[in-house]
Amino acid sequence: MWNCFIIVLSLFCITAHSQTEDKSVIIIGSGLSGYAAARRLIENGFTDIKILEALDRTGGRIYSVPFSDGFVDLGAQWCHGQTGNIIYEMTSPHFAFGSTPFETVDPYFRFSDGSLPEQDIYVKLYGEGYKIIHSIDRVTTPNVPFGDLFMQKFNAVLATTTYQNINPEVVKYVKAELVKNVMGFFGANSWNDISPKVNNEEEKAGGDQHCTWKKQGFQTFINYLTKKSPNPSENLNIDAKVILNKKVTNIQYNKDDAAGQVTVNCADGTSYTATHVIVTPSLGYLKAHYKTLFTPALSGPKAVEIESRGVGNLGKFFMKFATPFWVLDNEPFLGIEGMWLDADKQAAIADGREWLLGIVAVYGVESFPDLLEVFLAGDYVGTFENTDTEKVIADITWWLEKFAPYMKPVPRPLAVARTKWMTHEFFLGSYSYPSMAEEQNNVRTSDLAAPIINIDEKPILLFAGEATDSKFPSMAHGAVNSGFRAATEIIEYYQA
Ligand SMILES: Cc1cc2nc3c(=O)[nH]c(=O)nc-3n(C[C@H](O)[C@H](O)[C@H](O)COP(=O)(O)OP(=O)(O)OC[C@H]3O[C@@H](n4cnc5c(N)ncnc54)[C@H](O)[C@@H]3O)c2cc1C
Known part of the structure; x- marks a missing residue:
């Protein structure tokens, strides 16, 4: 009986000690992962939470800016998928998404001298390429880079009777478009740096891959995440926990100190202390700073994953015009996939317009009939970011008039909104991708995600952000899941 009493008393003491222990949390970064972590902690009774944000705004790579008669997104633009996508699931009961029908709209190919190739054969071969790209999503073969695997399968298609007499020029140009699109999707600077095997271990939410926020921008979701919407009386007031303009330079932790x-x-x-710190800066930022950001320095698989996982570059800009001069005879505008003839490419480089080589495509924008969007990928994104807006306008005018002479004279845009992620000191890239180095070094996002625990098994340093999510890395919904996961790791410690 006495023994039983002692056991019950000691159990009570452990729980009571844990419940009354100082439970303070610092979250570094106010992007989706930081906000998701704060929400879960608040909903589980945590009150001492600070979010330290280096910028003078919140949201990180969610960056909706007022433009035309709504908001356009300089960061994440689409909600990719419906089933299994936490963002869609949390928002769709209250918000009617739009859709950009990329998957069903044929690309519209144009050469840089303004001529139109025979669309049918281009579209058909491009479609074959896209089927291969999707099939590579499910490949488990080790040690074969994405591009090499693609070419093995593409060459097999070209050897079939349908394509055996195809003009090699068509193959050359369609392949160049496919490479650009793969780089655009993964944000990778080379398709041979992408690991199909690591990519296969990730998941894809089902349903429409291009749900849009119509004129309201991705910021709409942050209102649901923080519970400002749909019922303002349930607002968790997470914004009030954010301290802006706080660039964190060092995080000191001691695994041997139980308390x-x-x-x-x-x-x-300034400096702040807490019992738990959740780290969310982008992988690009961690790559540049992880050796000095932590004391003691990160080591082992976590450091190897930071070095190994890829970070790519995407850029885009929106142009507002008085009229949609790109629409021809009331036909739907399918966008332009511009194919450079070698002489024009050399001329663009010689004329100092080389950033134009990074353009993947030019599109219309769903819900905004007065906007054109230019989408870029790869290393040229940095050149674009370093080109001033007047020159960007002059160069894109040159590009449009060359590739689509029917638009001549292209009017001056009334306004431009443009991105800067690759050369921005707090992002240093767009988002992470599955790399050959990860496969070769046998490290994964879960290695970066693993918390650092002290001798009391308390998770003192936790890691969130898209590059830590094992199901949907790179994506906005992966970032949200990662924030929930890191917060849960803290919550579960006190429930154990
Ligand atoms: C151009 C572009 C297009 C995209 N398109 C899509 C899309 O259509 N759909 C989709 O699902 N995803 C898209 N993404 C990806 C998506 O935006 C990200 O996955 C997601 O927003 C990342 O959130 P996060 O919390 O992981 O990181 P972040 O949003 O980067 O948050 C990290 C925060 O940490 C802050 N920070 C960094 N360093 C410090 C420091 N030293 N001290 C304090 N604070 C610091 C940063 O300022 C930032 O606010 C896109 C991204 C880009 C760049």
């Missing part, structure tokens, strides 16, 4: 606090030092000389 220890983690100290977070900022560039402005």
Whole structure:
């Protein structure tokens, strides 16, 4: 009986100690993962939460800016998928998404001298390529880069009777378009840096892959995440926990100190302490700073994953015009996939317009009949970011008039909104992708996600952000899931 009492008392003490323990959390970064972590913690009774954000705004790679008669997204633009996508699932009961029908709309090919290739054969071969791209999503073969695997399968298609007499020029140009699109999708700078095997281990939400936020922008979701919407009386007031302009320069932790606090030092000389710190800066930022951001420095598989996983580059800009001069005879505008003839490519480089080589395509924008969107991928994104807006306007005018002479004279846009992610000190890239280095070094997003625990098994340093999600890395919904996961790791410690 006495023994039983002691056991019950000690169990009570452990739980009571845990419940009354100092439970403070610092979240570094106010992107989706940081906000998701804050929401889950608040809903589980945590009150001492600070979100330190280096920028003078919240949202990170969710960046909806006022443009035309609504908002356009300089960061994440589409909700990719419906079933299994936490963003769609949380939002769709309250919000009617739009859709960009990329998957069903034929690409519209044009050469850089303004001539139109025979669309049918281009579209047909491009469709074959896209089927291969989708089939590679499900490949488990080790040690074969995406591009090599693609070419093995593409060459097999070209050897069939349908294509054996095809003009090699058609193959050359269609292949160039497919490479650009793969780079655009993964944000990778080379398709041979992408690992199909690692990619296969990731998942894809089902349903429409291009749900849009119509004129309201991706910021709409943050209102649901923070519970400002649909019922403002349930607002969790997460914004009030954010301290802007707080660039974190060092995080000091001690695994051997059972009761220890983690100290977070900022560039402005201030410092904060907490029992748990959730780290969410982008993989691009971690690659550049992980050796000095943590004391002691990160090591082992976590450091190898930071080095190994890929970070790519995407850019885009929106142009507002008085009239949609790109629409011809009331036909739907299918966008332009521009194919460079070698001489024009050399001329663009010689004329200092080389950033134009990074253009993947030019599209109309769903819900905005007055906008054109230019989408870029790869290394040229950096050149684009370093080109001033006047020159960007002059160069894109040149591009449109060359590839689509029917648009001549292209009017001056009334306004331009443009991205800067690759050269932005707090992002240093667009999003992460499955790389050959990850496959070769046998590391995965889960290695970056693993919390650092102290001798008391307390998770003192936790990692969230899209590049830590094992199901949907790179995506906005992966970022949300990662924030929920990191918060749950803290919550479960106190429930154990
Ligand atoms: C151009 C582009 C297009 C995209 N399109 C889509 C899309 O259509 N659909 C989709 O699902 N996803 C898309 N994504 C990906 C999506 O935006 C991201 O996966 C997601 O927003 C990442 O959220 P996060 O919380 O992981 O990181 P972030 O949003 O990067 O948040 C991290 C935060 O940490 C802050 N920070 C960094 N360093 C420090 C420091 N030292 N101290 C303090 N704070 C710091 C940053 O300022 C930032 O606010 C796109 C991304 C880009 C760039």
